[in-house]
Each structure stands twice: as structure tokens, then as C-alpha cells.
């Protein structure tokens with residue numbers, strides 16, 4: 001029996017698999033398509049996702065496919081330039097944030113880096129293998145898979161449904177989507193085409209009050225462009241199978257003066273924005289992550305990857321013997337994040353919710369605490385989570401927050417480093433802010449690392465577990481005085497803050513999350 005069966009080899013399924021494998025678990029990844037997905041979809045890898053990619057060891061490879069942030073040119077339907085806008089200036093580097101800016105990479109390239117990294121870890125995605133149904137018992141999940149060799153049954157301790165918006169796993173597990181009456185009245189025809197007769201130094205956007213907009217944006221690391229055109233929803237049937245010819249005709253009708261030629265339609269998609277949220281993210285040993293759990297969430301790939309990485313360490317700990325209740329905190333922590341983003345989108349787009357119960361379940365989330373719409377996702381936090389224990393008040397950070405980075409000096413080597421380099425994302429880390437004696441822990445749990453963070457004026461005196469806060473950033477950004485403990489989870493979020501004399505409470509809290 002495999003530990004975890006992952007259904008779907010999109011970015012979420014691939015990241016889940018990469019994380020499970022480096023935690024020493026066995027997993028299988030099945031994908032119904034015969035070949036990897038093509039097409040420009042997500043192009044922005046958020047600062048928080050970059051931190052995750054660094055932990056997964058794929059950030060450098062993804063960075064080999066950067067897309068420039070180009071200025072945008074806006075034209076009217078006659079083709080006259082109306083306005084040109086420069087891309088937003090990059091945010092300045094910060095001591096606590098190693099990657100302050102989004103990284104522009106075409107999702108096709110991101111997916112391919114993730115797939116190759118997984119193959120290097122010894123896991124090959126099983127293509128042409130479609131999940132068709134499941135049965136559950138108290139020990140495992142049995143999934144039926146349709147493969148070219150016939151039907152197979154796979155038994156796994158847990159199953160992750162990362163099979164996108166039309167999730168068969170969601171349906172088979174009896175989980176429902178809410179928000180069913182909520183739909184945008186506009187259709188978006190999206191595709192990748194080659195274009196001649198237009199410069200690749202700008203994003204080109206034509207707008208018209210009658211038909212909306214058409215845009216052509218060069219995509220790098222390949223000779224293609226992203227094409228998007230808004231369409232009225234009544235034309236859905238006409239555009240079910242667009243061709244190069246029909247797209248060219250659309251351009252000719254809308255923009256008669258535009259002299260460009262199109263070739264090679266390599267991917268297209270016709271979509272209508274809908275906001276949907278699964279009523280639960282879990283049914284027994286079956287979990288949903290990514291688009292299978294929420295549809296229409298802005299930054300969907302990033303939010304989905306962050307779902308996955310919230311779940312995988314918990315699965316690993318429970319499989320090692322941690323209390324099974326830990327798995328309940330996945331939905332507790334992640335569903336409100338998607339609910340908040342969907343709720344804010346609904347509010348922003350002024351779509352009346354009326355007495356629609358499904359829509360209200362989304363709008364009801366607006367008042368929830370949190371900052372899920374932060375495009376960096378650095379401020380996404382789990383402050384209200386049952387895994388967040390605050391015994392120490394008056395700090396800048398609180399349990400549930402992302403643990404910030406800081407420059408440090410490795411005491412024993414007199415070498416500059418980043419705090420993040422000492423947060424092993426397969427283990428828990430206890431930061432002990434203190435200048436004096438190091439912390440004595442009688443029975444240190446096997447998967448807990450302890451680092452002493454000493455003020456800049458202190459001397460390590462041979463303490464090999466000392467990091468010196470030479471510039472005062474660590475004490476500053478955590479907002480701590482000496483004799484403070486900060487327990488950090490494997491996924492980089494703070495699990496507990498406490499005084500040094502509360503170490504036993506911190507260890508009891510840790511026992512909820514580990515064997």
C-alpha cells in the first residue's frame with residue numbers, strides 16, 4: 001500500500017508529491033492526460049510560493065524561465081494608442097523577506113520544472129491514468145484507476161485530489177461546491193498563438209465599450225503569444241472549438257486596421273469566471289487541494305500550492321504517529337483563506353448576493369480575519385488556528401504568522417547567513433532568543449531543531465547552535481526581548497510563542513503535531 005495517492009499532475013499535485021517524497025513517504029501521482037498540459041496560465045509566482053519553491057529545491061530551476069514585466073500599451077478599436085503604462089516598480093529588498101517581488105514564469109515552464117524535479121526524486125507521473133472512483137474504510141482509501149492496460153485498484157493510506165476544477169475526487173468523496181449561482185457574464189477566450197507584425201516589447205491591449213477587450217502579450221522562452229478576448233456569454237456555443245481562422249476573423253472584425261498575422265494555435269481555453277468553494281476539504285482519508293477545492297480564486301496556482309504544503313507535512317507527521325486530529329487543521333486553516341479571497345472578489349465585482357445561500361456562504365467570509373488577498377501571500381496567517389499557541393504577548397509576530405527571515409551570523413563559523421537556512425522544512429524549529437545560557441531540554445523530540453538567537457553584542461563562545469543577530473533584525477522583526485521561545489512548524493508558520501520558563505507548555509503543544 002502506498003502512503004499517499006495523488007490524483008492530478010498540475011502544479012498542486014506535483015508540489016504535494018515533491019514534498020511528500022522528501023519527507024520519506026511513498027507516493028504515486030496519476031494523471032488522466034496522455035501528455036503534460038500546455039498553455040500559458042498562471043504567470044506570477046508569488047513571494048510566498050517562491051519561499052516554498054526554495055524549500056522544495058526548485059526555485060533556481062524555475063528562475064531559468066523569467067518573463068520580463070513589460071509596459072502595457074492601450075489602444076482604441078481604430079488602433080490609436082490611448083495610453084501606455086509602465087509595470088509597477090519592483091519592491092525593495094527587505095531583511096525579513098528574501099523574495100519581495102512576484103516571479104513571472106509561464107505555468108507550462110513551472111509545471112515542467114516541478115515534473116522534472118519529481119522524476120529526479122524517483123517518481124514518474126503515471127500518465128493516461130484517470131481516477132474513476134473510490135471506497136474508504138478506516139485504514140485506507142481504495143481508488144479505481146482507468147489505465148491503457150485496463151482498470152486498476154490502488155490502495156493508499158491517504159488520497160489527495162489535486163485534479164482541478166472538475167474534480168472527480170471531490171464528486172466521489174461526496175464533497176459539494178457552494179456558490180453555484182455565481183457567474184461572470186463575460187466569457188474569456190484564451191490561447192497561445194504565434195504573431196507576426198507586432199513588437200514583443202509591450203503587452204498590447206485594445207479596448208472597446210461594446211465588445212470589451214482583446215490583448216496580445218508576448219510569452220518568452222518560446223515563439224508564442226498569450227491571446228485573450230472577451231466575449232458575450234451568449235456566444236459560448238460558437239466558440240466551443242475555436243480555430244486560428246476564427247480567431248483571425250474575430251480580430252479582423254473588431255480591429256479592422258490591425259495588420260498582423262497569426263499562426264500556430266497551440267492551446268486555447270474558453271472560460272467564464274465562477275466562484276466556487278468546496279463545503280469541506282476532507283472526507284475521511286481523502287483531501288482536496290488547489291482548484292479541486294476552490295474555483296475562481298485569484299492567484300489560484302499559488303493558493304493551491306500553499307494548500308498542498310499545509311497538508312503534506314501534517315500527513316507525514318500523522319503517518320509517523322502524530323495524533324490524527326492534526327489532519328482536521330488542514331481544512332480549519334486553509335478553507336477560510338480561499339473563502340476570504342472569493343468573498344472579496346464577489347464584493348469587489350459588485351455581484352449581488354441577494355438571498356442566495358450559497359453565495360452568502362462565500363460573502364460571509366469577508367469579515368474573517370486575515371489578508372488572503374495580499375498578492376505576495378506573505379501576510380496569510382493562521383492566528384485563530386487550534387495549532388497556534390500564544391503564551392507570550394506583546395511581540396510583533398504571533399502564533400499563526402509566517403516566520404520572518406533575518407540576516408544572522410553563524411556563531412561557530414563567523415559566517416553570514418539567513419535565518420531561513422536554519423529552518424529545516426522537514427522538521428520543527430525552536431528559536432530561543434537569549435544572550436546567556438543555552439536552553440536545556442531534557443527529552444528533546446527527535447524532529448525538533450533548537451537554535452539560540454543571540455543579540456548582536458553577544459559572543460557565541462563555541463556554541464554551535466548559536467546564530468548572532470548582528471544587525472538586530474531578528475529581535476526587531478519578531479519583536480522579542482530575551483528569554484523568548486518561538487516554535488516554528490515545518491511549513492514555516494509560527495506554532496507557539498512563549499517565555500523560556502514555559503518550555504514544557506511549548507513541548508506539550510508540539511506533541512499535538514508530532515509523534
Ligand SMILES: Cc1cc2nc3c(=O)[nH]c(=O)nc-3n(C[C@H](O)[C@H](O)[C@H](O)COP(=O)(O)OP(=O)(O)OC[C@H]3O[C@@H](n4cnc5c(N)ncnc54)[C@H](O)[C@@H]3O)c2cc1C
Pocket residue numbers: 007008009010011012013030031032033037040041042043044107129130131132162163164165167168169190269271289290291292298299300301302303304
Ligand atoms: C488563463 C488562466 C490564467 C491564470 N492565471 C493565473 C495566475 O496569474 N496566477 C495564478 O496563481 N493562477 C492562475 N491561473 C489558475 C491556475 O492555472 C490554476 O489555479 C492551477 O493550474 C491549479 O492547479 P491544480 O494543480 O489545482 O489544477 P490543474 O492545473 O487543473 O491540474 C489538475 C490536473 O488533474 C488532472 N486530472 C483531472 N481529472 C483527473 C482524473 N480523474 N484523474 C487523473 N487526473 C485528473 C488534469 O488533467 C490536470 O492535469 C490561471 C488559469 C487560467 C486558465
